[in-house]
Amino acid sequence: MNIGLLGFGTIGSGAYDIINGELGHFPKDRARITKILDKDPSKHADSAQIVTDPDEIMNDDSIELVIGLLGGHDFEYKMIKRALESGKHVVTANKAVIGAHFEELTNLAEENGVMLRYEASVGGGIPIIKNMEEQLRLNTIDKVSGILNGTTNYILTKMTEEKTDFDDALKEAQAVGFAEADPSADIGGGDVSRKIAILSSLAYGANIEDEKIIKRGLDDVRSADILETLRMGYRVKHLGESVNKDGEVSAVVEPVLVKESHPMAGVKNEFNIISIEGDVIGELQFYGKGAGKEATANAIVEDVLDVLDAVDEGRLLKKPVLSGNVSLNGNDAFEGAYYLRINLGANKKHDLSDILEKVEDVVSLKHVNTQDNKVFIFTDKVKSTDFDKLAESFEVGPGEMFYARIVE
Amino acid sequence: MNIGLLGFGTIGSGAYDIINGELGHFPKDRARITKILDKDPSKHADSAQIVTDPDEIMNDDSIELVIGLLGGHDFEYKMIKRALESGKHVVTANKAVIGAHFEELTNLAEENGVMLRYEASVGGGIPIIKNMEEQLRLNTIDKVSGILNGTTNYILTKMTEEKTDFDDALKEAQAVGFAEADPSADIGGGDVSRKIAILSSLAYGANIEDEKIIKRGLDDVRSADILETLRMGYRVKHLGESVNKDGEVSAVVEPVLVKESHPMAGVKNEFNIISIEGDVIGELQFYGKGAGKEATANAIVEDVLDVLDAVDEGRLLKKPVLSGNVSLNGNDAFEGAYYLRINLGANKKHDLSDILEKVEDVVSLKHVNTQDNKVFIFTDKVKSTDFDKLAESFEVGPGEMFYARIVE
Numbered sequence: 001m002n003i004g005l006l007g008f009g010t011i012g013s014g015a016y017d018i019i020n021g022e023l024g025h026f027p028k029d030r031a032r033i034t035k036i037l038d039k040d041p042s043k044h045a046d047s048a049q050i051v052t053d054p055d056e057i058m059n060d061d062s063i064e065l066v067i068g069l070l071g072g073h074d075f076e077y078k079m080i081k082r083a084l085e086s087g088k089h090v091v092t093a094n095k096a097v098i099g100a101h102f103e104e105l106t107n108l109a110e111e112n113g114v115m116l117r118y119e120a121s122v123g124g125g126i127p128i129i130k131n132m133e134e135q136l137r138l139n140t141i142d143k144v145s146g147i148l149n150g151t152t153n154y155i156l157t158k159m160t161e162e163k164t165d166f167d168d169a170l171k172e173a174q175a176v177g178f179a180e181a182d183p184s185a186d187i188g189g190g191d192v193s194r195k196i197a198i199l200s201s202l203a204y205g206a207n208i209e210d211e212k213i214i215k216r217g218l219d220d221v222r223s224a225d226i227l228e229t230l231r232m233g234y235r236v237k238h239l240g241e242s243v244n245k246d247g248e249v250s251a252v253v254e255p256v257l258v259k260e261s262h263p264m265a266g267v268k269n270e271f272n273i274i275s276i277e278g279d280v281i282g283e284l285q286f287y288g289k290g291a292g293k294e295a296t297a298n299a300i301v302e303d304v305l306d307v308l309d310a311v312d313e314g315r316l317l318k319k320p321v322l323s324g325n326v327s328l329n330g331n332d333a334f335e336g337a338y339y340l341r342i343n344l345g346a347n348k349k350h351d352l353s354d355i356l357e358k359v360e361d362v363v364s365l366k367h368v369n370t371q372d373n374k375v376f377i378f379t380d381k382v383k384s385t386d387f388d389k390l391a392e393s394f395e396v397g398p399g400e401m402f403y404a405r406i407v408e
Numbered sequence: 409m410n411i412g413l414l415g416f417g418t419i420g421s422g423a424y425d426i427i428n429g430e431l432g433h434f435p436k437d438r439a440r441i442t443k444i445l446d447k448d449p450s451k452h453a454d455s456a457q458i459v460t461d462p463d464e465i466m467n468d469d470s471i472e473l474v475i476g477l478l479g480g481h482d483f484e485y486k487m488i489k490r491a492l493e494s495g496k497h498v499v500t501a502n503k504a505v506i507g508a509h510f511e512e513l514t515n516l517a518e519e520n521g522v523m524l525r526y527e528a529s530v531g532g533g534i535p536i537i538k539n540m541e542e543q544l545r546l547n548t549i550d551k552v553s554g555i556l557n558g559t560t561n562y563i564l565t566k567m568t569e570e571k572t573d574f575d576d577a578l579k580e581a582q583a584v585g586f587a588e589a590d591p592s593a594d595i596g597g598g599d600v601s602r603k604i605a606i607l608s609s610l611a612y613g614a615n616i617e618d619e620k621i622i623k624r625g626l627d628d629v630r631s632a633d634i635l636e637t638l639r640m641g642y643r644v645k646h647l648g649e650s651v652n653k654d655g656e657v658s659a660v661v662e663p664v665l666v667k668e669s670h671p672m673a674g675v676k677n678e679f680n681i682i683s684i685e686g687d688v689i690g691e692l693q694f695y696g697k698g699a700g701k702e703a704t705a706n707a708i709v710e711d712v713l714d715v716l717d718a719v720d721e722g723r724l725l726k727k728p729v730l731s732g733n734v735s736l737n738g739n740d741a742f743e744g745a746y747y748l749r750i751n752l753g754a755n756k757k758h759d760l761s762d763i764l765e766k767v768e769d770v771v772s773l774k775h776v777n778t779q780d781n782k783v784f785i786f787t788d789k790v791k792s793t794d795f796d797k798l799a800e801s802f803e804v805g806p807g808e809m810f811y812a813r814i815v816e
Binding site for chain 1: 426431432433434533534535538539542543545546547548668669670671672673674675676681686687688689690691692693694695696697700702703705706707709710713721722723
């Protein structure tokens with residue numbers, strides 16, 4: 001089978017190295033990349049033609065499969081639609097496109113009798129999409145959660161292990177290539193919410209829209225939070241999470257605390273972990289590299305192999321069943337004990353006793369510590385919607401407050 | 409498709425509940441269990457016939473698939489062979505049979521044009537066999553390791569969290585049904601070595617024999633070890649592990665220490681975790697319930713669904729490629745820092761200075777602590793073969809010495 005590759009950046013060249021090159025043991029007799037779309041015509045590939053005009057791939061009837069690794073949204077969305085409409089199978093890592101058009105694109109693939117695969121769009125090299133599909137054959141999945149962003153996890157690992165503050169850890173992440181020059185989609189939770197949208201759409205059989213997922217970024221975490229929560233036996237993690245309770249879906253991306261002995265506590269640097277809960281299988285977790293050239297390219301080519309097998313055997317891989325029978329409703333379903341740090345004097349309206357009184361109006365205090373003009377509070381269990389409201393009421397500036405739900 | 413079920417115990421009734429009953433959403437129109445072999449004729453199933461004579465299943469041409477859940481070795485081995493030779497597909501959880509006859513049975517299935525699936529034989533509900541097969545399409549896997557036994561992991565969890573001693577934790581495990589009346593296969597490592605044999609055979613493409621895997625049981629661990637290693641930031645785990653270095657395979661089941669922040673440290677009670685390392689994908693880990701009725705039955709029925717899909721589409725699931733090009737050579741490949749506890753006076757020949765001298769002849773000491781007439785030693789890195797020899801030379805009685813490699 002001839003393959004057209006859209007994008008010859010890091011992941012694209014990794015996929016090329018596997019399919020046309022010597023990385024791994026891809027069955028060379030079964031498929032090869034014949035054309036690569038890249039805006040830079042000076043790029044060279046030994047065994048494929050570099051093209052700058054997408055028509056050269058889209059109008060080439062010998063190309064039966066398109067791998068989409070351009071990134072961004074608009075142009076790749078158009079390309080994926082066009083490929084599907086041209087009767088070409090599509091394998092992509094583009095979470096922005098899949099997250100925003102899950103239902104439309106899976107339907108479009110079906111209408112055109114071709115397959116759309118997107119394993120690498122979530123969790124890098126972790127085979128979460130395929131495993132979820134397999135479990136969904138028997139199970140009703142009602143919870144999905146995970147550490148899904150290498151940048152924030154790298155920052156939190158550095159802050160925890162080397163006691164660096166947020167800004168320095170971010171700069172370090174940028175220096176080693178784990179964070180982009182504009183890290184706002186990573187830090188703000190937008191990257192994770194797209195991935196949770198994809199996982200939730202598949203798990204609950206409905207188009208869960210990324211925009212409606214509540215996002216709290218990691219901007220406000222400071223080394224004081226890392227130290228205080230470590231002292232109390234916790235690790236700070238940036239978690240994406242969704243639950244389905246009888247068709248009411250709650251989904252959130254936010255900082256959380258997990259106990260040191262929690263399976264997610266040991267997930268470091270660019271590694272990701274994803275947990276799913278089924279009614280028969282119970283909890284399953286999948287751990288691996290959430291980013292990086294080889295691992296992500298591996299996921300891309302696993303998809304390619306599945307498409308090749310299906311084509312050779314004259315069948316189509318099953319498309320997700322979208323019954324549409326759920327609605328997304330904020331973060332109503334979540335509750336937990338909370339950790340809260342407020343810098344005293346951050347807001348002239350609140351002194352220590354005011355703060356404690358306001359918190360106690362909402363939830364019992366379990367542990368209070370003041371140090372370096374900061375108050376650190378651990379609370380009893382409370383609904384997340386109530387705690388979010390409480391936190392909002394403090395009206396403090398960036399970094400002057402940080403809070404996180406404790407996940408058991 | 410009609411299915412014959414061999415064995416109507418815990419897992420067997422779980423599989424029946426899924427396929428013929430209301431647990432999960434198995435596609436009822438595609439298959440059902442028509443006959444169940446059980447030695448107790450008084451057992452009842454609403455929608456299947458209980459038979460006590462295996463001929464009733466083996467000679468029944470309407471039965472195309474046999475699920476083997478009898479346990480033990482000899483009788484089920486015969487039954488699986490007979491089913492394959494009768495042209496029936498086989499799905500089994502029997503690790504003793506698969507571990508001992510991996511090559512013979514996978515070949516026998518191929519010769520008879522049927523499929524043999526054994527997902528539930530390793531790691532209960534964790535889909536490790538299928539995921540390993542998928543990664544092997546591209547990757548060379550050179551390392552497999554995992555916490556693969558619920559009994560020992562339950563005992564270690566109780567000893568760590570509740571500070572119970574070994575004997576009490578074992579009794580507790582037996583009381584709640586996590587350990588058998590004769591727990592020797594679990595405690596001694598025989599159960600784990602069978603699972604490592606299966607995973608290694610598949611990963612390295614050769615028949616790795618269970619009997620040749622070096623096993624060190626958990627018999628000698630005492631609460632003093634748990635407390636001292638906890639104090640130093642470690643958890644004791646019972647690990648199965650194998651590596652393939654250019655065709656030389658080392659495989660071992662033994663107690664190890666992992667840092668509290670290691671992903672395996674948080675794996676508790678009956679949960680299992682399995683790690684595989686591929687040359688392209690890097691490390692992947694899979695976590696879930698390693699035992700229990702529903703999770704294990706889920707894995708059985710996932711296999712049944714794969715067989716059903718393949719039969720419906722007129723194809724066979726690929727059988728593992730066994731090149732046979734590896735040899736199993738003890739534990740040559742392993743090395744690490746070590747923890748050692750010896751009860752002083754356990755052997756009249758050794759006093760503290762003798763012990764330290766003997767250890768220092770083999771490896772540098774990193775940390776020594778004596779307390780309650782015991783010496784606790786943490787060493788530098790050393791080859792496992794050398795440390796095993798050292799430990800053997802102390803000639804102490806049961807429980808008077810315990811040692812564990814530190815896994816990073």
